[in-house]
Amino acid sequence: MNRETTNRIRFVIEDLLPPILRDSSMFLWLAKRVWGDHISHLASFRERAPFLTAEEYADLYRNHPRVHEGTDNSAACIRRINSMIVGTSVCDVGCGTGALLTYIRAAHPELTRLVGVDFVVEDAAAIEGVEYVAAKIEDLPFADGEFDTVVCTHVIEHVLEYREAIAELRRIARKRLIIVVPRERESRYTFNPHFNFFAYTHSFLRAAHPVPEVYVCEDIGRDIFYSEDRPG
Structure with missing residues (x-):
C-alpha cells in the first residue's frame, strides 16, 4: 500500500468519523478485525509513553507491521524534498529502509555523501554509496553543521522528547533542515505508534519554536512539509 492510499483511508477515519465513534469500543472491535490485538497494544503504548x-x-517498532511499500512518503512529498536539497551532503534521520535516500540520490547525482540514521538499522536496505549509522535522534553522533541538508520524515511524531530531537537536527544541519510529519488528530485507537499529533500546519510551527526567519510550512496531501534555512 502506498502513502496516497493510506491518506485516503485516514481522511475517512480521522475527518469523517466523529470522536465519539473513534474512541468507542465499537471502533476498537472493528479495528481488531483488521489489525488484531496490535491495536490495543498501540493504545497501551501511548498511554504508558512516559x-x-x-x-x-x-520491541514495539520491530514488531510493528509495515504498512507502506518502501517509504512512508507520498510521491508529492518526495518531489518537494528533492526540490529543497542543497549542498553536497545529506543525512536522512529515521531512514527506515533507506528508500528515501534512493530517491534523493537518483535526483541529485552531484551528492558526495549520503548518510542514513535509524535506531534499528537492520531494516535499512544495503544501498551502495550510503553510510548507515545506528543512533537515537535525540543524541546524534555527528559534529555541528556536519551535513549541508538534514532530512527527517515521519519521525518527530514518534519521539516523546520531540523538542530535543528537533534541536539535534538543527545542530547537525549546516544549510537546510527538512521535516515531514503526518497531519492528523489524536484519538484513543490509531493504527500508528505516534506520541505527537499535528492537526494543522501552525500546530507543527508551535512544536518547531523558535522558527527562524526563512522557513516553509505547508500541507501536502495530509502531510505537513517543513523546511528551514539554518542561520550562517
Missing part, C-alpha cells in the same frame, strides 16, 4: 523502557520502545 514510563516505557528503551527495550519496550524498540
Whole structure:
C-alpha cells in the first residue's frame, strides 16, 4: 500500500468519523478485525509513553507491521524534498529502509555523501554509496553543521522528547533542515505508534519554536512539509 492510499483511508477515519465513534469500543472491535490485538497494544503504548523502557520502545517498532511499500512518503512529498536539497551532503534521520535516500540520490547525482540514521538499522536496505549509522535522534553522533541538508520524515511524531530531537537536527544541519510529519488528530485507537499529533500546519510551527526567519510550512496531501534555512 502506498502513502496516497493510506491518506485516503485516514481522511475517512480521522475527518469523517466523529470522536465519539473513534474512541468507542465499537471502533476498537472493528479495528481488531483488521489489525488484531496490535491495536490495543498501540493504545497501551501511548498511554504508558512516559514510563516505557528503551527495550519496550524498540520491541514495539520491530514488531510493528509495515504498512507502506518502501517509504512512508507520498510521491508529492518526495518531489518537494528533492526540490529543497542543497549542498553536497545529506543525512536522512529515521531512514527506515533507506528508500528515501534512493530517491534523493537518483535526483541529485552531484551528492558526495549520503548518510542514513535509524535506531534499528537492520531494516535499512544495503544501498551502495550510503553510510548507515545506528543512533537515537535525540543524541546524534555527528559534529555541528556536519551535513549541508538534514532530512527527517515521519519521525518527530514518534519521539516523546520531540523538542530535543528537533534541536539535534538543527545542530547537525549546516544549510537546510527538512521535516515531514503526518497531519492528523489524536484519538484513543490509531493504527500508528505516534506520541505527537499535528492537526494543522501552525500546530507543527508551535512544536518547531523558535522558527527562524526563512522557513516553509505547508500541507501536502495530509502531510505537513517543513523546511528551514539554518542561520550562517
